[in-house]
Amino acid sequence: MSLPNHFELLATDAGARTGRLTTPHGVVRTPAFMPVGTAGAMKGMHWRDLRDAGTDIALGNTYHLMLRPTAERIAALGGLQKFTGWNGPMLTDSGGFQVMSLSDLRKVGEHAVTFRSHIDGAKVELSPERSIEVQRLLGSDIAMQMDECVRLPAETADIERAMQLSLRWGERSRRAFEAAPAGTMLFGIVQGGDVPELRHLSARGTVATGFHGYAIGGLAVGEPQAVMLAMIEEVAPHLPADRPRYLMGVGTPDDLLESIRRGMDMFDCVLPTRNGRHGVAFTRHGQVNLRNARHADDPRPLDEASDWPSTRDTSRAYLHHLVKSGEALGAMLLSEINIAYYQRLMGDIRDAISKGALGEFYETTRADWERGDIPPR
Amino acid sequence: MSLPNHFELLATDAGARTGRLTTPHGVVRTPAFMPVGTAGAMKGMHWRDLRDAGTDIALGNTYHLMLRPTAERIAALGGLQKFTGWNGPMLTDSGGFQVMSLSDLRKVGEHAVTFRSHIDGAKVELSPERSIEVQRLLGSDIAMQMDECVRLPAETADIERAMQLSLRWGERSRRAFEAAPAGTMLFGIVQGGDVPELRHLSARGTVATGFHGYAIGGLAVGEPQAVMLAMIEEVAPHLPADRPRYLMGVGTPDDLLESIRRGMDMFDCVLPTRNGRHGVAFTRHGQVNLRNARHADDPRPLDEASDWPSTRDTSRAYLHHLVKSGEALGAMLLSEINIAYYQRLMGDIRDAISKGALGEFYETTRADWERGDIPPR
Numbered sequence: 108m109s110l111p112n113h114f115e116l117l118a119t120d121a122g123a124r125t126g127r128l129t130t131p132h133g134v135v136r137t138p139a140f141m142p143v144g145t146a147g148a149m150k151g152m153h154w155r156d157l158r159d160a161g162t163d164i165a166l167g168n169t170y171h172l173m174l175r176p177t178a179e180r181i182a183a184l185g186g187l188q189k190f191t192g193w194n195g196p197m198l199t200d201s202g203g204f205q206v207m208s209l210s211d212l213r214k215v216g217e218h219a220v221t222f223r224s225h226i227d228g229a230k231v232e233l234s235p236e237r238s239i240e241v242q243r244l245l246g247s248d249i250a251m252q253m254d255e256c257v258r259l260p261a262e263t264a265d266i267e268r269a270m271q272l273s274l275r276w277g278e279r280s281r282r283a284f285e286a287a288p289a290g291t292m293l294f295g296i297v298q299g300g301d302v303p304e305l306r307h308l309s310a311r312g313t314v315a316t317g318f319h320g321y322a323i324g325g326l327a328v329g330e331p332q333a334v335m336l337a338m339i340e341e342v343a344p345h346l347p348a349d350r351p352r353y354l355m356g357v358g359t360p361d362d363l364l365e366s367i368r369r370g371m372d373m374f375d376c377v378l379p380t381r382n383g384r385h386g387v388a389f390t391r392h393g394q395v396n397l398r399n400a401r402h403a404d405d406p407r408p409l410d411e412a413s414d415w416p417s418t419r420d421t422s423r424a425y426l427h428h429l430v431k432s433g434e435a436l437g438a439m440l441l442s443e444i445n446i447a448y449y450q451r452l453m454g455d456i457r458d459a460i461s462k463g464a465l466g467e468f469y470e471t472t473r474a475d476w477e478r479g480d481i482p483p484r
Numbered sequence: 485m486s487l488p489n490h491f492e493l494l495a496t497d498a499g500a501r502t503g504r505l506t507t508p509h510g511v512v513r514t515p516a517f518m519p520v521g522t523a524g525a526m527k528g529m530h531w532r533d534l535r536d537a538g539t540d541i542a543l544g545n546t547y548h549l550m551l552r553p554t555a556e557r558i559a560a561l562g563g564l565q566k567f568t569g570w571n572g573p574m575l576t577d578s579g580g581f582q583v584m585s586l587s588d589l590r591k592v593g594e595h596a597v598t599f600r601s602h603i604d605g606a607k608v609e610l611s612p613e614r615s616i617e618v619q620r621l622l623g624s625d626i627a628m629q630m631d632e633c634v635r636l637p638a639e640t641a642d643i644e645r646a647m648q649l650s651l652r653w654g655e656r657s658r659r660a661f662e663a664a665p666a667g668t669m670l671f672g673i674v675q676g677g678d679v680p681e682l683r684h685l686s687a688r689g690t691v692a693t694g695f696h697g698y699a700i701g702g703l704a705v706g707e708p709q710a711v712m713l714a715m716i717e718e719v720a721p722h723l724p725a726d727r728p729r730y731l732m733g734v735g736t737p738d739d740l741l742e743s744i745r746r747g748m749d750m751f752d753c754v755l756p757t758r759n760g761r762h763g764v765a766f767t768r769h770g771q772v773n774l775r776n777a778r779h780a781d782d783p784r785p786l787d788e789a790s791d792w793p794s795t796r797d798t799s800r801a802y803l804h805h806l807v808k809s810g811e812a813l814g815a816m817l818l819s820e821i822n823i824a825y826y827q828r829l830m831g832d833i834r835d836a837i838s839k840g841a842l843g844e845f846y847e848t849t850r851a852d853w854e855r856g857d858i859p860p861r
Contacts, residue, residue: 147806148809148812148813148814150812151813152813153817175808176808180801183781184781185783190801191802192799404557406562422569424553424561424567425569427553428524428552431553432524432525432552434523435816436526436530439812
């Protein structure tokens with residue numbers, strides 16, 4: 108039996124799509140970029156500023172939250188949206204990816220993955236059923252099936268084993284999700300690494316299980332962009348057109364634009380906040396490294412045409428000084444500047460798709476990026 | 485010749501005063517608390533939030549700024565207010581205090597203090613004349629004379645030597661200030677440690693030199709609160725009633741309330757932001773340590789009666805989680821919660837003085853603090 112559909116496709120332009128996804132905590136305009144609030148907080152940003160920057164939906168990491176403060180505690184406090192004060196749509200991952208990257212002594216079995224917490228060393232078991240339970244306790248609007256993600260490059264046999272396990276875990280995740288509150292959603296995840304045949308198999312199997320939406324996982328894990336885009340092209344035709352499509356862990360503004368042209372609707376990435384903490388801004392002129400001494404005496408803002416006040420009004424000289432001095436405000440300003448740029452880009456892309464003008468927008472945006480930063484004074 | 489007076493005394497209540505100090509960048513309502521933006525930034529707070537929290541004037545540290553990005557660079561960029569985007573009144577210290585506490589190989593001479601920069605080891609000389617020049621380059625609304633501050637307890641001979649040197653440096657500072665832009669101000673600093681006779685001598689000498697306003701320095705440097713308040717009582721009668729009085733580096737909300745009752749008008753302290761970074765909130769219920777496990781499951785805010793949104797709407801459980809997880813947002817929220825509490829306290833005190841009701845306000849405020857935090861659930 109197919110699951111109810113909360114996605115409305117509003118317009119397409121060549122391969123690109125724009126739509127509305129309705130969640131219990133509000134509507135998400137797609138294409139959508141989801142900033143990552145790992146442990147219940149955005150790094151260096153107030154939730155109020157995240158919303159002002161044009162964010163519809165944020166991502167919370169199940170692995171971090173189940174260990175601290177624990178899912179049960181968050182449930183008792185009314186769920187993640189109320190706990191954090193964000194009060195908007197929230198997608199949670201399954202926890203599987205961070206188990207692989209952060210925990211010690213992990214062991215993947217058919218039933219579950221067992222690991223030791225990176226916080227206190229406690230032994231923890233995470234099964235597909237427990238992952239769904241944790242995500243329900245967190246109050247997730249969109250839960251993800253548990254999967255196994257293989258870092259590339261990898262042997263085909265390893266990729267296939269993880270992909271098949273992910274299909275079985277997807278079925279168990281869907282069964283476990285049957286008692287979930289009305290309006291909440293479960294997304295399946297297509298795996299298969301960089302092997303087209305495995306991607307096809309995974310896509311068909313995942314769609315056969317049936318989910319509210321479909322994610323492509325196992326990309327942006329070390330492969331070139333061309334491989335990533337090729338894999339999207341292999342998978343997209345197998346996904347139902349009326350369901351949302353989420354490309355996990357991606358990416359740069361360029362990655363997003365290229366993926367949207369290939370039919371993807373949702374994205375998450377730590378890049379805007381992480382690069383911000385490292386002194387790098389995403390702008391209309393491409394990436395700008397504020398550590399560079401060329402900015403030390405430059406009174407000009409990053410982009411005088413931006414509608415985000417910090418981008419338009421803060422001098423490069425001040426940002427350079429903050430970054431060089433290690434002042435927290437530097438990371439705070441660059442994180443919000445980057446999130447605002449991402450969200451403005453998403454809004455512009457949605458508008459362009461609605462008007463059937465994405466091709467033109469694509470050309471001018473890429474030309475701006477390739478032209479690079481304004482010349483030094 | 486006495487300097488022009490930009491201070492207007494509006495009301496007094498017993499020893500306490502409320503007034504308006506007009507600077508080139510705007511009016512400061514007194515009693516005023518000045519948050520400390522050490523190196524051109526508040527730690528963990530956007531300037532916009534500092535203003536929203538009720539801040540009229542901020543403090544910049546000459547020592548930090550002269551070393552990086554340098555006063556000349558800030559001057560070329562239009563001054564500290566424009567550089568930071570704060571655009572409001574700014575007081576700068578002389579740099580002398582931080583030379584003593586932060587630099588290496590410092591040597592105090594009659595002409596100047598020489599030291600090595602804590603940033604790059606460069607040898608730097610700071611004289612009263614250079615300090616005034618640096619503060620003018622920074623675009624300071626209120627500059628401070630250079631002085632020497634002695635940490636307590638200290639030998640009387642050491643306190644006296646530093647006090648006499650500060651008097652001579654005060655005269656040189658005033659001469660150097662003669663060419664300063666109209667409307668900007670220079671405050672003298674009364675030294676003398678915990679020795680009443682030296683405080684009297686210093687106060688009379690400083691007033692004889694003549695400044696726009698008068699500061700009491702060399703307190704909050706290790707002595708008990710009773711000693712600090714006693715020294716204020718020794719000095720205040722020697723200061724002209726029509727000039728603003730600034731107690732440097734103070735303090736807790738209780739220190740501020742007690743000092744205001746003894747006639748002080750202006751204060752600066754890193755305590756609200758520093759304690760915020762360490763997980764401690766200043767509230768109507770006194771200081772609250774959010775690290776304490778009693779808050780882990782507590783959905784209540786720090787103070788449901790506060791008019792500052794983060795204080796009224798953020799749960800103790802969330803703050804506890806952020807602090808325990810080392811999330812930057814914890815320090816950011818507690819810094820703004822603390823600054824907002826300080827500024828609200830200043831506003832309430834100004835209102836109470838205006839109405840002649842400071843005595844009653846003092847009793848109820850102290851009773852709230854002494855009652856302590858609300859009971860655990």
